Every structure is written in C-alpha cells, then in structure tokens.
Amino acid sequence: MNRPSPARDAGVVPVSVQEDRGTPAEPPAAGLVDELVLANHILSRHRVVDAFGHVSVRHDQDPERFLLARNMAPALVAKSDIVEFHLDGTPVNAHGRSIYLERFIHGEIYRAREDVGAVVHSHAPAVVPFGVSRTASLKPVWHMSGFLGLETPVFEIRDAAGDASDLLIRSNELGGALASTLDQACVVLMRGHGATVVGESIRQVVFRAVYTQLNAELQLQALQLGSVDYLTAGEVGATTVSVGSQVDRAWNLWKREVQNADTSNDQ
Ligand code: MN
Numbered sequence: 001m002n003r004p005s006p007a008r009d010a011g012v013v014p015v016s017v018q019e020d021r022g023t024p025a026e027p028p029a030a031g032l033v034d035e036l037v038l039a040n041h042i043l044s045r046h047r048v049v050d051a052f053g054h055v056s057v058r059h060d061q062d063p064e065r066f067l068l069a070r071n072m073a074p075a076l077v078a079k080s081d082i083v084e085f086h087l088d089g090t091p092v093n094a095h096g097r098s099i100y101l102e103r104f105i106h107g108e109i110y111r112a113r114e115d116v117g118a119v120v121h122s123h124a125p126a127v128v129p130f131g132v133s134r135t136a137s138l139k140p141v142w143h144m145s146g147f148l149g150l151e152t153p154v155f156e157i158r159d160a161a162g163d164a165s166d167l168l169i170r171s172n173e174l175g176g177a178l179a180s181t182l183d184q185a186c187v188v189l190m191r192g193h194g195a196t197v198v199g200e201s202i203r204q205v206v207f208r209a210v211y212t213q214l215n216a217e218l219q220l221q222a223l224q225l226g227s228v229d230y231l232t233a234g235e236v237g238a239t240t241v242s243v244g245s246q247v248d249r250a251w252n253l254w255k256r257e258v259q260n261a262d263t264s265n266d267q
Contacts, residue, residue: 016071016101021090025062032060033082035202036067041258043120044075048209053122053194055209056106057202059084063114066106071098087111088172101170105196108175109182116198118205123194126216130154131189138189138215139230141222145215146231146239147186147208154189155181167193187212203251204244210254 036057043049051073059065066085069077083099084092087107091099106119130138131154138152157167160177167190169175178196182188186208187197197212199205222228231239 016099017096018089018091018094018099020092020094021086022092024084024092025059025065027061028067029060032057032202033067033079036069036082037077037079038255038258039118039120039202039206040069040074040077041262042206042254043122043209044073045254045258045261046210046213048120048124048213049074049122053120053124054100054102054106055118055120055202055205056085056103057118058110058116063110065092066110066119068100068103068106070094071100089175102168104172104175105169105178106175108172108179109196109198112176112179113182113184113198115200117200118198118202120197120205120209121194122197122209124209124213124216126213126220127189127195128193129220130216131191131193131195136219136223138187138212138219140236140239141215141219141228141230143231143235143239144243145208145211146236146243148212148215149185149236150230150233152187152189153181153183153185154191156191157193158191167191203247206254207247207250210250 039055043055053074054068056066056068059067064087067082068085069081070083072081083094085103085107086092087110089103089107102121105121109116109119127138130136138148140146140148155178157165160174169178178188187195189195195212197205197209199208
C-alpha cells in the first residue's frame with residue numbers, strides 16, 4: 001500500500017509563505033526596529049535562541065499589529081528583515097518572503113494580553129527538561145528570576161492538537177490555546193518544545209528570557225544536591241520590583257557585547 005507521509009497528512013508546508021494584506025501602519029518610532037534587531041542578536045549570543053526561535057514587538061503606532069523578522073536565524077537578522085504583521089499572523093509587507101510558521105504565538109498573545117509589548121519564543125535547551133518532567137516544575141531559585149512567580153505553567157499541545165502533532169504552533173487556534181495556558185504569567189513552558197516569554201518591552205522580555213534560561217540551569221543543579229528552597233510569594237513580589245528596575249543595566253552591557261562582536265567580525 002502506498003501510504004501518504006505523516007507530513008503530508010498534517011498539511012505540513014516546509015516553507016511558510018503567505019500573501020500580504022493591507023498597507024503598513026505609520027512607521028514605528030525611531031529606534032524600535034533597531035532595538036528589535038539587537039534583541040535578536042543578544043538572544044542568540046546568550047544561547048536562548050539558535051537557528052530557531054524568534055522575538056517580536058507590538059507595533060507602537062497600531063496595537064493590532066506586531067513586528068517580527070522573516071524566517072531566518074536570529075543572529076543574522078538585519079533591519080530590512082523585519083516584517084509587519086496583523087494579530088492573526090497575516091503579513092503586511094513580507095513581499096513573498098518566507099515567514100515563521102509559529103508567528104501565531106505572537107499574535108494570539110498580543111490579542112489576549114493588552115499589557116504585553118514584546119514576546120520571545122525559544123527552544124532554550126535548559127528549560128526543556130522542566131516542560132517534560134512529571135515531577136519538577138520551573139520555580140525561581142534566585143532573586144534574578146522572581147518574575148517567574150511561584151510556578152511556571154506548562155502548555156500541553158496534546159490537549160488542543162491530539163497526540164500526533166509536530167508540536168508546532170501553526171495556527172491561530174493553537175496560538176490561542178497557548179495564550180490561555182500562559183494566562184497572566186510571564187513565562188509558559190511548552191512540553192517537548194521550548195518556552196515563550198512575555199514582557200512590556202523588548203528590553204524586559206530579553207532580560208526575562210535570559211534569566212529564565214539561567215534559572216533553569218541553576219535549578220537543575222540545585223535539584224541534584226537534594227531538596228530545594230524556592231523564593232516565597234513575598235520574595236517573588238519584592239525581587240520582581242527591585243531587579244525589574246535594573247533591566248537597562250543588563251541591556252546596555254549586552255548591547256555593547258553584540259556591537260563589539262559585530263565590529264570584530266568586520267575586521
Ligand atoms: Mn518553536
């Protein structure tokens with residue numbers, strides 16, 4: 001019998017191209033696209049993303065739109081690679097270029113959470129064990145990641161897509177299900193896949209994505225030593241305020257590091 005491939009059964013398209021709709025909003029504020037490009041490079045340098053993963057920002061001139069790179073490795077993103085999208089994931093100015101299959105993560109979270117201004121989706125290796133463990137859950141082990149709250153929600157895609165999906169968020173329906181599991185949290189783990197982190201701004205979401213990964217590494221080490229003391233609810237609240245005020249300090253360092261790396265690559 002000539003069996004169709006599972007990929008064809010699932011309607012998998014290896015390269016995602018979609019026709020543009022509408023016209024671009026007013027141009028974003030000066031510096032917003034530059035900051036989005038930097039965020040791509042910083043996340044790559046900190047190994048939150050590798051060839052895969054993406055970061056977006058809500059459009060500052062139209063809250064019903066967001067900016068996200070075309071389909072490519074974040075380390076290689078330049079200003080001309082940034083595409084404008086409607087919240088349903090339809091591009092405005094992709095001009096036939098391939099776009100990320102999982103753009104629905106971004107649009108559906110912006111739709112569900114008015115407070116969210118930037119989103120990072122990654123396959124950061126350190127967090128993956130906490131998405132698949134049946135006993136351990138990702139919790140803040142130090143003051144740098146109080147934003148995690150007392151516990152990190154885990155998205156189980158089988159509940160929405162059955163037990164034979166490719167685990168990718170390839171539709172608005174799946175994006176909506178992910179946003180619903182995220183609820184009011186800053187981070188949602190995705191079982192067998194990775195994580196999605198949200199923030200008010202590009203700088204805050206990059207900070208959270210980097211420290212989510214570091215927390216996962218430290219928590220795994222601590223668990224190997226035995227039972228672990230996590231931050232209390234009071235400590236979560238207090239550290240979120242105090243460390244949250246230091247986001248620019250990290251951003252300025254990380255920005256300089258990627259700029260220096262770019263300069264040395266040019267020589
Ligand atoms: Mn993914």
